[in-house]
Amino acid sequence: MVSASAYKGPVGPLRHRCAQCPATGVKLLRCTGCLAVRYCSREHQVAHRPQHKSACTKIRKARAKLAEEDHRVRNATPDFFTPANAFETSVGHFWGILDTRDYMRARFALAVEHLLRLGTLDGVQESLEHMRDMLRLGRSDNLGVRDIAPAAMLRLDQDQECYDFVKWWATCDPDGLYDWGDMTLPHLNIRGADVLEKPDFLIGKFCALNHVVAVLLLKLKLLVDIRNLKVARKILAHRLIPPELWEPIELAAVRSPLSAKLFQKQDLESLVKTEMTLLNQIRQLGAAVVEANKGFMFSLFDPDEALEARPHSYSAGSWEEMALALQNSYATFHETEGVLPFLEDARACAARDSQNEIADTIAEAESYGFRSDEDAGRRRTAEEMLEDLSVNRIWGYLDYAVENAVYLGPWSERPSERHTRENRESWAQALAEDAEFEEAWGDSDSE
Incomplete structure (x- = not known):
């Protein structure tokens, strides 16, 4: 099982980094076993060996498996189902040839299950190269490479390439007739x-x-x-x-x-x-x-x-x-x-503005007997409701987060704090007006 921590490396652009210390640079030594992890010195490579050994071994085995399947495809004996050297004769059709599928699976395993998940600059770059070539060899993309490649492009700051890639897939077959x-x-x-x-x-x-x-x-x-x-x-x-x-x-x-x-x-x-x-x-x-x-x-x-x-x-x-x-x-x-903190801030703004609403909803439910002791265990807490509501409303509070992002003054005077105070004042005023209205109509009914 891959740990969640594998997806949470250093924040910022991918760089060549020593796996054992913060050192960066293109002159770092590369592990000759996996070709995807770097070190600033032989001593740090030795020190990191216990953590790296498993991944290194898996990548070496995946490369050996791919080389074996590559050799098999290139040297296949041609027959009715199998072309001679499909790399020259069947580009674009690989998945339609049964004898190339093990090759494609082996390449997918190396690229996605090992190199990409390693998360290094070398690993992500090589993984994307494999994925691009797999799409060249098999246009129909039966392994779903097109779902994985765009985010990898963004990791490498290939932003225009990512957008072009996604747009092509979204627009290439509008009528379902693309051959x-x-x-x-x-x-x-x-x-x-x-x-x-x-x-x-x-x-x-x-x-x-x-x-x-x-x-x-x-x-x-x-x-x-x-x-x-x-x-x-x-x-x-x-x-x-x-x-x-x-x-x-x-x-x-x-x-x-x-x-x-x-x-x-x-x-x-x-x-x-x-x-x-x-x-x-x-x-x-x-x-x-x-x-x-x-x-x-x-x-x-x-x-x-x-x-x-x-x-x-x-x-x-x-x-x-x-x-x-x-x-x-x-x-x-x-x-x-900045992306996750921006979304977190928008969510926090939504949560602050939703607190009074949830409190009033729960109070109203209790006033009608909908949260009695025997069914309280089946009902959601205010915290759970607020968690859901803040996520569901996040897109409506992006403008608050945008204003906050360029504000350089005291925290208590951030735009979102001011908006929340204004919203709470408006909420309190609306409740007071409702109470006055009910009281006035109640007096009128009694007369």
Whole structure:
């Protein structure tokens, strides 16, 4: 069983890191056994050996298995069912040839079950290379590589490539007539699609959960970058820093290559407009995630059980589908600075605004005898209700989190705190007016 901690490495871009200490750099030594873990010295490699031995052995065995299957396909004796060297004669059709399926399974195991889950820069890069080539060899993608690759691209900051990939799969077969066996048809040929366009093409009755999650995460990544740019500009405006230093500082404040391309030259007014566009699209995508699988957002905030599960099959909307989608994307959420804290803040804002409502709901239920001692054990607590409500309402409070993200003053005066105070005052006023109304009508009835 893979531990949930395997999905929770260092926050920030993937870098070559020593597995034993914080050292980073391209000159780190690479483990010759697995080729996917690095060390700053021989001493640290020896010290880390007890922790690394199992994964290293599994990767070496997976590579040996793949090499064995590769040799078998290349040297197959041709017959009615088996082509000679399918790597030259049957590109695009691999899954349709029975004798190549063990090869594809062995490559999937190495790429996804071992290299990707290792979580190192070398591991994720090699895993994505395998997945891209598997899609070249077998266009129909019977192993579901297309569900896993987008989040891996985001981990490597291949954000435009991720968006192009998802858009192709969402739009390649609008009428269900695409011939996956025709190698002359366009395949994964979208380049430079507009990441700020409306996500309508991705959302529908049978939308792909993994792809919606990937685009949601990409747009959250861009939103956080806009926040960082706005904060950087606020700070720079109050410091005596030469203008020629502003650009490199702003570039250092963003994570996505797309942000440097799209946002860095925008003035504040344009940046705010783009921010609102992204915010509205994120709400739309968030609602689509909830529609596709109601459990995903709950497990995103409490992921360990789903990350450690190993479902063998799933149906649309099921817990098993959610667990697999979370395993494909959680490391990306975790590594992308600011995204999970942003969602947590929106959830906290929703919780604060929902407390009075839940308290009143429970009080009203008790006043009607719906929470008697004998059925209290079957009813949910206020804390459980608040937990659910805060997740369900998170998309309606993203604007609070956006305002908080660029606020640099005292915590008690954050925009969300002010909004909550205003909402509570409005709630109290509404209750007082209701009480006055009931009292007035009660007096009138008695007369």
